[in-house]
Amino acid sequence: MTVRWRLSLWYGLMSSLTLVALGFTGYSLSVRQQYLNIDRVLIASARLVESGIRATGRSYALEADTSGPAKDGIVMVLRAYTPDGQLVSRSPSDPGLPATDPHAPLDAPAVPAYYKVLPLPFGGVDDPRANTAFGTLSVNGQRWRRYVIEVTQRGAPLGYVEALTPLERLDSASGLLFRSLLLVTGLSVLAVFLVGWWLAGSLLRPVERMMDSARRITANRDLGQRIHTAERRDEFSRLAGTFNEMLASLQTAWDSQQRFVGDASHELRAPLTVLRGNAQLLRRHPHLDAGERDLMLADIEKDAARMARLVDDLLLLAQSDAGSTLRRSPVSLRATAAEAIRDARRLSAAHTVHLQAPEDAFMVAGEKDRLRQLLLILLDNALKYSPAGTAVTVGIHREGEQTVLTVADQGPGIPAEALPHIFERFYRVDQARTRTSGGAGLGLAIAQWIAGQLGGSLHVAQTGPDGTRFALNLQAMPGSTPPASS
Ligand code: ADP
Numbered sequence: 001m002t003v004r005w006r007l008s009l010w011y012g013l014m015s016s017l018t019l020v021a022l023g024f025t026g027y028s029l030s031v032r033q034q035y036l037n038i039d040r041v042l043i044a045s046a047r048l049v050e051s052g053i054r055a056t057g058r059s060y061a062l063e064a065d066t067s068g069p070a071k072d073g074i075v076m077v078l079r080a081y082t083p084d085g086q087l088v089s090r091s092p093s094d095p096g097l098p099a100t101d102p103h104a105p106l107d108a109p110a111v112p113a114y115y116k117v118l119p120l121p122f123g124g125v126d127d128p129r130a131n132t133a134f135g136t137l138s139v140n141g142q143r144w145r146r147y148v149i150e151v152t153q154r155g156a157p158l159g160y161v162e163a164l165t166p167l168e169r170l171d172s173a174s175g176l177l178f179r180s181l182l183l184v185t186g187l188s189v190l191a192v193f194l195v196g197w198w199l200a201g202s203l204l205r206p207v208e209r210m211m212d213s214a215r216r217i218t219a220n221r222d223l224g225q226r227i228h229t230a231e232r233r234d235e236f237s238r239l240a241g242t243f244n245e246m247l248a249s250l251q252t253a254w255d256s257q258q259r260f261v262g263d264a265s266h267e268l269r270a271p272l273t274v275l276r277g278n279a280q281l282l283r284r285h286p287h288l289d290a291g292e293r294d295l296m297l298a299d300i301e302k303d304a305a306r307m308a309r310l311v312d313d314l315l316l317l318a319q320s321d322a323g324s325t326l327r328r329s330p331v332s333l334r335a336t337a338a339e340a341i342r343d344a345r346r347l348s349a350a351h352t353v354h355l356q357a358p359e360d361a362f363m364v365a366g367e368k369d370r371l372r373q374l375l376l377i378l379l380d381n382a383l384k385y386s387p388a389g390t391a392v393t394v395g396i397h398r399e400g401e402q403t404v405l406t407v408a409d410q411g412p413g414i415p416a417e418a419l420p421h422i423f424e425r426f427y428r429v430d431q432a433r434t435r436t437s438g439g440a441g442l443g444l445a446i447a448q449w450i451a452g453q454l455g456g457s458l459h460v461a462q463t464g465p466d467g468t469r470f471a472l473n474l475q476a477m478p479g480s481t482p483p484a485s486s
Contacts, residue, residue, distance in 0.1 A: 004200045011196035016189040023181050031174045032122055035114035038165055039125040039134060041076070042147035046132075046163035049078050050149050053158060062091050077164040083157035094164075097139055102160035105135030105148050113145050113167055117174040136167075143167040206236035210243060223251040263426040264314050267440045271303035271310075278303075313442040317425065317449070326367040326453040330477055333362040333371070333403060337394050340375035347380060350388035357396035362403050363477040366454040374450040374458075377443040378407040378470050384439065386411030386467065403476040406461060408469040419460060423448045 045061075052059030062078045078091040087099040112124035113136060124134070131150040136143060144164050151158040213227040226247060229240040278296045282288070288296075334357055341353050364371075375394075382392040390410035397404055414422060418429040426441040444458075451458035456474035463469070 007200035008196040012193035015192040081160035105133035344379035382409035
């Protein structure tokens, strides 16, 4: 069952129940009250006659019919019987009703008159007097309500007094009221259901639109499309907004993935072309002299090594995208930096590389190989981008709870406009120069990811014509002794 159907049915059901409950309660209360009013008038009229008979032996009320044939709009018939049940007098309003056994209701009192139209045992008029009773007669298919008082004086029976009134008007009015109520309730239920259906439809329209957009996006594979958000700020428009935000982030991820694949292919194509050219040359000229052969084979090896490095970097970045995390354990930053410096010295004999740090292990939480990779990336860059004969200095010091490692070179610095981008993948300040020297623009992206994984941060602390200084901030591990100088 659709949400629209469910909403309409629930709405219809709850409203119908409310309508029926309200209608039924109102109907019951008003109908019961009217029937009980008749009973009360009957009691009052009969008592009037009874008091006359007690006082004078006859009732003027009965004879003159002063209780009125239409008291409160009710036709009232009054009659008096002898103790043995003989009808002796009747009011002028009597239309010729047959004489009845006045004692019968006292033996078998009738149920409240409204039971015929409202069969609920709510109870009738409370009449505390003994020797009185209500009855219901049927004359020519018409109901009459009667009230009988057995009149006695000092234990001696004086006779019976009876008050009667027709119920026809009230019976038919109650029936009409009931049928009207049924009709109005039925129509209202139908109207409520239709309104519910329309309301549910209009409320769910934004969801339909969202589904259409989602279908279109799936069909066209176009993440650039957005869902129309309504003017009003309701839950649906917020949902559409969230959906659009999700689409935007998917699009960004998709675009960067595409760019990444494109850039990676581009980076791999250059060494592959050289490699293929060299291999073809070797095959076409099998009798090349040994010197040239060696040179070509060395080129092939260099390109293969470069591609292997690139593939390693790509793999690492793919792992980082997949949410892979580093396992951290206590590592000495100083020892790791010393190893990285030894590797760096092998990379360039034209530079001097020093370590400037107080005597301390500088323990941090990290993964040793990745920490060393990070330091090598910084050292490699410092060597690559600073002129031969200059010095590269690695420093380690404490700053409060932090251990800071810096790598400073004496190169030309990083242009200000390039600074915001240097940590982006495949970004190189000078495309032509760096490609030939081997950088693919992935080093700093990897270094920053490793720094983040170690719970630290990597940034350019200073750059200018006198050189560049990168700073790696890591949380110092407890047990690491503070600097001796402080
Ligand atoms: P690459 O593989 O090109 O070195 P990186 O991500 O390591 O890529 O560096 C990005 C860019 O930042 C480099 O192309 C370079 O232009 C610049 N850069 C990085 N380190 C330095 C540095 N120490 N001095 C000057 N420029 C640097």
